[in-house]
Amino acid sequence: MGGFLVSRLVQLSSEREGLRRQLVRARDELSHVTASYNDAHEYRLENSRQTFLDWVTDKVVDADPATLDRAALLEDNIPRGSSTEEMGPYLDALINEVAEVREHVQKYVRPSDDNRLDLDDLRKRGLTAPDGQASLYEKIVGSIAEQLPASRGMFGISPLLNLPIPRDSVSRATELRRLDESIREEQDLLSRKTMLEGEFSRVTGEIERIGQPIGVTSAIVILAVYSVLGIVAPVVVMGFDPTTLESWLEWLLVGVFVFGLAAVLGYIFWYAKTLNDPVASDSTRDASGPGAGQEIWASLRRRAVTVPRARRAHRRRAQLADQADEESVT
Structure with missing residues (x-):
């Protein structure tokens, strides 16, 4: 019984330590994938934001705030x-x-202005437009100019001003392609991050189940009781060096020894039956089997994303998209 307990505890301790090392590696792998996912999410969100603002800015500028x-x-x-x-x-x-x-621009608009009004005219009057908002200022000034009286050029013909400039189809296609690539990158990393989180939870659960092994606690209790009744009690009796024993004491010592032996044999029979039970054997093997840790980590290594490679591919796609933008502008 003692040899069984020692071998069992050594085995559990070894497997638990192996799973702990694998848990550390899995945590590091998950942190790297999470960082890559956060980068991809921010990149995709910025592309979505830019695309969304490109689509709605003109509509918001031209719309009536009261009926928007x-x-x-x-x-x-x-x-x-x-x-x-x-x-x-x-x-x-x-x-x-x-x-x-719009409220800021209206302060510099004069009643005598006509639809030829532009941002440069208002700048000469003291309007200051921040660099990051220059495009928005131009759109709003153009929207206000469209509502002003039309100016008459030579022969009373109204000049064609503030005509909308159609967007370059190549630039739009490049934006959509970049958006689609960022979406795929984000979804791929999200699925792998979710998978790694599940595997991390599995390894944590395996470690917790190893801390509650089947049959070890019962073996410790039986060994302790048998040691007290079958070893300590007879030694105490012999320590007093009696010449003769009372009959009841003899029967008592024999009885407790037989009881302890029966408990040990009963435990061995129960444990052997448990090993032959397919359901119990599978649960025991899943929790602390010799190959459980190796199989879990192998699954992690097979499915986990290679983070440096994903980041290099991410940067490469961004560079190609930027080059396509420059070529379309050229």
């Missing part, structure tokens, strides 16, 4: 891979920004 249907504008312009919850705050910020810029 925020819900419809938001629902009809959600980029692929995004949601109303993600784009809603950006739309609210844009609406507030347009209102503030």
